[in-house]
Amino acid sequence: MSKELIFGHQSPDTDAIVAPKALAYLQSKLGKDVEAVALGELNEETKFVLDYFKEDEPRVIETASNEVDAVMLCDHNEPQQSVSDIDKLTVTDVVDHHRIANFNTEKPLFYRAEPVGCTSTILFEMFNENEIEIPAKLAGLMLSAIISDTLLLKSPTTTDKDISAVKALAKIADINYEEYGIKMLKAGTNVDARSDKDLIDGDAKSFTMGGKSVRIDQINTVDLNDVLKRKDNLVSAMKDEASAEGYDLFLVIATNVLDSNSKAIVVGEPKDSVEKAFNQQISDDTIDLPGVVSRKKQVVPPLNDVME
Amino acid sequence: MSKELIFGHQSPDTDAIVAPKALAYLQSKLGKDVEAVALGELNEETKFVLDYFKEDEPRVIETASNEVDAVMLCDHNEPQQSVSDIDKLTVTDVVDHHRIANFNTEKPLFYRAEPVGCTSTILFEMFNENEIEIPAKLAGLMLSAIISDTLLLKSPTTTDKDISAVKALAKIADINYEEYGIKMLKAGTNVDARSDKDLIDGDAKSFTMGGKSVRIDQINTVDLNDVLKRKDNLVSAMKDEASAEGYDLFLVIATNVLDSNSKAIVVGEPKDSVEKAFNQQISDDTIDLPGVVSRKKQVVPPLNDVME
Numbered sequence: 001m002s003k004e005l006i007f008g009h010q011s012p013d014t015d016a017i018v019a020p021k022a023l024a025y026l027q028s029k030l031g032k033d034v035e036a037v038a039l040g041e042l043n044e045e046t047k048f049v050l051d052y053f054k055e056d057e058p059r060v061i062e063t064a065s066n067e068v069d070a071v072m073l074c075d076h077n078e079p080q081q082s083v084s085d086i087d088k089l090t091v092t093d094v095v096d097h098h099r100i101a102n103f104n105t106e107k108p109l110f111y112r113a114e115p116v117g118c119t120s121t122i123l124f125e126m127f128n129e130n131e132i133e134i135p136a137k138l139a140g141l142m143l144s145a146i147i148s149d150t151l152l153l154k155s156p157t158t159t160d161k162d163i164s165a166v167k168a169l170a171k172i173a174d175i176n177y178e179e180y181g182i183k184m185l186k187a188g189t190n191v192d193a194r195s196d197k198d199l200i201d202g203d204a205k206s207f208t209m210g211g212k213s214v215r216i217d218q219i220n221t222v223d224l225n226d227v228l229k230r231k232d233n234l235v236s237a238m239k240d241e242a243s244a245e246g247y248d249l250f251l252v253i254a255t256n257v258l259d260s261n262s263k264a265i266v267v268g269e270p271k272d273s274v275e276k277a278f279n280q281q282i283s284d285d286t287i288d289l290p291g292v293v294s295r296k297k298q299v300v301p302p303l304n305d306v307m308e
Numbered sequence: 309m310s311k312e313l314i315f316g317h318q319s320p321d322t323d324a325i326v327a328p329k330a331l332a333y334l335q336s337k338l339g340k341d342v343e344a345v346a347l348g349e350l351n352e353e354t355k356f357v358l359d360y361f362k363e364d365e366p367r368v369i370e371t372a373s374n375e376v377d378a379v380m381l382c383d384h385n386e387p388q389q390s391v392s393d394i395d396k397l398t399v400t401d402v403v404d405h406h407r408i409a410n411f412n413t414e415k416p417l418f419y420r421a422e423p424v425g426c427t428s429t430i431l432f433e434m435f436n437e438n439e440i441e442i443p444a445k446l447a448g449l450m451l452s453a454i455i456s457d458t459l460l461l462k463s464p465t466t467t468d469k470d471i472s473a474v475k476a477l478a479k480i481a482d483i484n485y486e487e488y489g490i491k492m493l494k495a496g497t498n499v500d501a502r503s504d505k506d507l508i509d510g511d512a513k514s515f516t517m518g519g520k521s522v523r524i525d526q527i528n529t530v531d532l533n534d535v536l537k538r539k540d541n542l543v544s545a546m547k548d549e550a551s552a553e554g555y556d557l558f559l560v561i562a563t564n565v566l567d568s569n570s571k572a573i574v575v576g577e578p579k580d581s582v583e584k585a586f587n588q589q590i591s592d593d594t595i596d597l598p599g600v601v602s603r604k605k606q607v608v609p610p611l612n613d614v615m616e
Contacts (some may be wrong), residue, residue, distance in 0.1 A: 113417060
């Protein structure tokens, strides 16, 4: 059995770093030779999490086929969100909680997806199914990922499984998850300390909708104004990047994690699709997204519906 | 929660009939309103199985969107193997053991695939994970599906999980699975009783490879000559169907389930890809496939490799 790399999506968030670590631990217990790596630098929230639980940062890779023939994907499946040379690799395992799109394999594989709030919730189930104990440190990391993806179990993506997983993991990690969760979310939202480029790339994902290349980034904050006061600079950075990378449409969504509201900055076309999808007008390059906190559940599906 | 239909692929084999029944039982225990249906008439083997265990035949449907909004797929994911109006339906759940191809969803879903010999093996695991008891009759059906897909655990697709599942299910069903399995496989291979059209359609699946439409059918037999003596009529029926349905390439594989060898009848183009994929010459419309018993593992991957 030759070695495999395990990674989450580009522009990794906490789940995209933690889920590969959890899957690597599980696979190694099952006898596989694996290493969890990352497809980009860690964001502030993830740094806080790894530091809090005294866990090493993963190695960041640019390509994988120079090291291995086969890989396992966590928290994504769409090729444009994956490692740059994904077309040269065999995907043997996927653990994910997103839609399936443009993901094709030549051979049968292990694929585990559930419509839950976080990949780490599925991994929690897989540990139970395989009767493998979760160490306290890993439990702390996994509950951090679930809190991150579900905004402390408040996002509409949150399911009963996420809630039970967080409670069980908090017991194993011996932590008050509500107090810890607020500290963690605040640590991830220090917008002032981040550059324009980091803000528009930090949690950005690419999608293909109706033949158009759509880029959607999300910035968590405790005050929308921390993002919007820099709108002119952000618009200019978004335009530069859209033209360099060939994005037709670029949305940067600022989300207030405390009151669960968002506004998006919109660059590119078709703007009317954005207005239609959210039933709001774009004014001064921004659009109100009241009650929106989940890109996956509240942004991608309505936009995809209008554009397809 | 509105009702969902559950079905296997077109031209159903035993797993494509049994796996939906097993998933329907599991989902109903989990509180869902579901019905297992079929996308075509049962083959002789499946009729033998349902008759043996006194299980009703499922209702055969042509379309699903006239009845339901959402469906669950077993034993397939590729749209061209699914119900004709799959594009109008939401797929909420998939349990499968094939490659993933051209399968795209708008929203997150439950997707469970493993590279094992049979979908019913994965369902056996899911019953265990959910701590739901398998009734004796259903256990008999599920072990029949595994025996069918793995040719009594001899196909190269067979994994340790299939073997353990068959043994555990045999205990629940209180059956000698080896004696029963040979009876069942023989019941499914009464080639003389089948029409040319039934032989070339009976277990046929469509694939897209390198932009070409490829149709691959497999006929299990206990004597290859039972198929090959009818070659001229089969070639003529294959040509008619290829031209009516727009298949570029049509392979009908005759497999001897007792000695694990195959020969294929080949119609259409590119013939040189077929010769290259199997490193054999086509002569008189047929090609030797020594040791080949698994379409999924020994036919689709090498042919896809050459054609892509």
